[in-house]
Amino acid sequence: MSEFYSPKDIEQKWQEIWEKEEAFKVGTDKSKPKFFALVEFPYPSGQGLHVGHPRPYTALDIIARKRRLEGYNVLYPMGWDAFGLPTENYAIKNHIHPKIVTKKNIEHFTEQLKALGYSFDWDREINTTDPNYYKWTQWIFLQLFKKGLAYKSEMPINWCTSCKVGLANEEVVGGVCERCGGEVVRKVKSQWMLKITEYADKLIDDLDMVDYIEKIKVSQVNWIGRSVGAEVDFKIPGKEENLRIFTTRPDTLFGATYMVISPEHPLIDKYKDEIKNYTDLINYREQAAKKSDFERTELVKEKTGVVINGLTAINPVNGKEIPIWISDYVLMTYGTGAIMAVPAHDERDWDFAKKFNLPIIEVVAGGNVNEAAFTNTSTGKLVNSEFLNGLEVADAKIKILEWLTEKGIGYKKVNYKLRDWVFSRQRYWGEPIxxxxxxxxxxxxxxxxxxxxxxxxxxxxxxxxxxxxxxxxxxxxxxxxxxxxxxxxxxxxxTMPQWAGSSWYYLRYIDPHNSEAFAGKEELEYWLPVDWYNGGMEHTTLHLLYSRFWHKFLYDQGLVNTPEPYKKRTSHGMILGENNEKMSKSRGNVVNPDDIIGEFGADTLRTYEMFIGAFDLSAAWSNEGVKGCRRFLDRVWKLKDIVTSEEAYSDNLETKMHQTIKKVTSDFESMKFNTAIAAMMSLVNEFYRVGSITKGEFKTLLLLLNPVAPHITEELWQIIGEKGRVYQETWPVYEEAKTIENTVEIAVQINGKVKANLTISLDEKQEEVETKAKELDSVKAALNGKNVMKVIYVPGRILNIVVK
Structure with a gap:
């Protein structure tokens, strides 16, 4: 037995024992309740794990280990999201085939994860670049194609002239490629698309079925962007066709003083011979093509635009002729690529109107818009709107929609910001379509x-x-x-985008070696839905949306048995550098988990990652904090020297034991890992205060701590002579009645000044409390020779003796 706690001596030992005993292999007994814990599988980069990775993995490992102790059949798997641009770029730069790069990266990641002692079932490991895996990614794509949900279409993409690759909007900053700084242009390309818009309503409405934290639901709803309004036709004088717009505020039609269309709108090229400033419009279009959609619509910037000289529109409610402009804040990919501008009640339109000296007409009462600023009114009475005057906004919407429908120039319409999913990349390292x-x-x-x-x-x-x-x-x-x-x-x-393999990977974990289907029917019916899915907030929009879409499609085809893939979704905060900035090589603040394990041990790293702060918030790394967690584990180790043989809890610690079990049990479930660990630290302090710990108390502490620090707890279990393993035991249960303190410490005062503290039973009468208080030496001295005038007793708080 080692007198000193040495992680190097015990951690690899227990990892080998767990592997030999197949400790965390998923059971086959389907009569047991199941628990499917899922973490986002990593992209195996050349840099290996950083200290941000262990935070979510440890959190779900705690939950998975606790569930096993509670009698559940647990599936906690790991795999690799290994196709995609980062590996391909690395391969190109270093002249190494992406397949070789991926293999080496996975080997390194696997070593690191195993060194942290996670209870993954490695028999279920998956790899998106394995043909046995992407066979089923391709198969699912074919089902989408056969149902008309995969199609090819001409689409404008952000094209980096240097990387020679299409970029996501987020990868374009200031008109250049975020990666290389090269010029980015808009390029029309024939792309494979997935019709995710067919599922827009289900993707919103079915959020009522799941237990997601609120900000995740909000991000999903906002991205889909469902809005109810009207499509309205504006006539173009001298032309047979109309300019159709979508608006959520048809009640403000009388305030439309100009129109704006996207620089890419086909109207421009159709009537180029009649447009007197066609060259100006094309020049503006070329400038707009250098900006991402995000830059055009979301970033605060000065409004720009060009009026179309040769085309105008007629406002259908009052017959007034109004100008048509082009501006980059209107996109062809949203709505109809054209808007009616109501500058009195829309901030962008207000800014544009003020810049180009265009009319501003208030149509919802709310202030002097011409002298102040736009009035964003969703309620109020209509003004300057003829037959709508005096109506509240809600009533005006109904009346104008009836009027537009009757005239045949407008109708109710539900619109979405969500666009169909661009599902192809002109690169090598991806699934062949x-x-x-x-x-x-x-x-x-x-x-x-x-x-x-x-x-x-x-x-x-x-x-x-x-x-x-x-x-x-x-x-x-x-x-x-x-x-x-x-x-x-x-x-x-x-080839397919990197999103493809990650859209259904949780299903393959259920039955990873099946060669006849992506997973067997019986296995799917037992394991679905995923009970608890944790990942970064950055993936709670697109990845979550895409995987929910694929799952809903498979559900509609009768291939899975639940309408939603994930029952519960939580997210974690980022771990920052000690300087409170995001970790990066350029900032020199990256912490390598291998170094922490080497110096302090895996259990210390696991404990610190959970103790660093509230799980859902970002937290700065602290080497002093790591040392503090190591000192805590040292103190747990030394408790073995004061363990007595009794199996029961000692009388003076029984309440504390039950309180700690309750606290840790509850806090693990609500992901308050830091306060759960703090409760165990407090319990350890109590053991040292008392000077001894019963074997029963020590075993309970080891069980509570095991999900956080599995190696040290297994070793101590063995040291105190217990048979079997901690992972085979049962989670401690508290008794509610025994969590309630039956004694309390009160202050004893003489004329309002505290003279002593007295521990009493909660059910003691005032007379008994007085008697005990007067027997205290300090109280006797204060009462010596004085007359007691009265005694004030506040039960459970103070006893104040008033003397003269």
């Missing part, structure tokens, strides 16, 4: 019997100058025959 193009038959799915369509080996996986995937140059692979007619066809050379 299992579609061929036949001139006769069009787009044809690869037969399911031929899946997986393997990603071929290529000599060059660098992006091409013409924007095509490197696969396009592989003639032998591209040239094929049509599965329908047997004629000449070409394979699709775009």
């Amino acid at each position: 299992p579609i061929v193009h036949c001139e006769k038959c069009g787009y044809v799915p690869v037969p399911e019997s031929e899946l997986p369509l393997m990603l071929p080996e290529v000599e060059s996986y660098e992006p091409t100058d013409n924007g095509e995937s490197p696969l396009a140059a592989m003639t032998d692979w591209v040239e094929t025959t049509c599965p329908h007619c047997g004629g000449h066809a070409h394979r699709e050379t775009d």
Whole structure:
């Protein structure tokens, strides 16, 4: 037995024991209640784990270990989200094949995770780049295609002229590529799309079914952006067609003083011969093409635009002719690509109108808009609106919609900010899209019997100058025959985005070795839905939306048994550097978990990551905090020297024991890991204050601490002579009646001044309390020779003796 706590001597030992005993292998007994704990699987980068990774993994490991002790059959898996741009860029830069890079990165990550003692069932490990995995990613894509939910369309993309790759809006900053600083232009490209908009309403409405923290639900709802309003036609003088707009405020039509269309609107090119300043419009369009959608709509900036000289519109409610402008704050991808501008009641329109000296007409009473600022009124009475005057906003909306419908120039419409999902990348390192193009038959799915369509080996996986995937140059692979007619066809050379594999990975964990289906029906029915899913807030919008969409589609096809994939979703805060800034190499504040494990041990790192602060908030790393957690574990280790043989709780600590069990049990469930650990620290202090600890008390402490610090607790369990393992034990249970203190310490005062403290039973009468108080030496001295005038007793708080 080692007298001193040495993590190096015990942690690898217990990791090997757990692996040999298959301690965390998922059980086959489906009569037991199940618990499916899920963490977002990592992207295995060359840098390995950083100290941010263990925070969510440890949190769910605590819950998973606790559930096993509570008798659940637990599935807690791990895998790798390994396709995508980071690995491909690294491979290109270092001239190493992405497959080799991925293999090395996964090996390193696996070593690090195992060193932290997580209770993952490694038999269920998955890898999105494994053909046995992406076979089913391709299969799900084909089901979407067959149901009309996957289609190809011309789409504008952000094209980096240096990286030669399409970028997400978030990757474009100031008109340049965030990664390389190269110029970004808008480029029209034929892209595969998934019709997620078909599920927009379900994705909002079904949030009522799940236990997500509120800010996650809000982010989902806001991204989908469902709004109810009207589509209204504005006539263009001298033209047969109308300019159609969508508005959530048809009641403000009388305040529309100009219109704005997107610089990309087809109206411009259709009537270019009649537009006198067509060149100005095209120049403006080219400038707008250098900005991402986010920059055009979300960033605070000065409004810009060009009036169309040659086209105007007629406001349908009053017949007034109003100008049409183009401006980059209107997008073709939202609504109809055109808006009516009501500057009195919209901030963007107000700014635009003030900049270009356009009319501002108040139509909802609320102030002098021409001298102050726009009035954002969702309630109030209509003014300057003819037949709507005097109506409240809600009533005016109903009346104007009836009027528009009757006239045949407008109708009720539900609109969404959500766009269909761009589902192709012109890169190599991704899942091949299992579609061929036949001139006769069009787009044809690869037969399911031929899946997986393997990603071929290529000599060059660098992006091409013409924007095509490197696969396009592989003639032998591209040239094929049509599965329908047997004629000449070409394979699709775009690959799937990184989102593909992560949209359904939780399903594969359920049955990872099944070669006949993505998972067996019986397994799915037992394990779904995921009981608890934790991940970063940055993934609670798109990833969550995409995976919910895929799951709902599979549910509609009868392939899964629940309408929602995740029963509960929580998120964690980021771990910052000691300087309270985000960790990065450039800032020199990155902490390597390997170093912490090497110096202090895995259990110390796990304990500190959970003790660092409120789990859902960001917290700054502190080396002093790490040392404090190591000192706590040292104190737990030394308790073995004062353990007595009694199995029962001692009388003077029984209440404290039951209180601690209750506190830790509750705090783990509400992810208040820091306060749970604080409660155990307090209990350890009590043991040292008393000077001894019964074996029963020590065993309870080890069980409570085990989910946080599994290695030290297993070792101490063995040291005190207990049979079996902690992971095979049962979670402690508290008795509510025994959590209530039956004694209390009160202040004894003489003429309002405290002379002593007295411990009494809560049920003692005032007379008994007085008698005990007067026997205290300090009280006797204060009462010596004085007359007691009266005694004031506040039960459980103070006894005040008034003397003269």
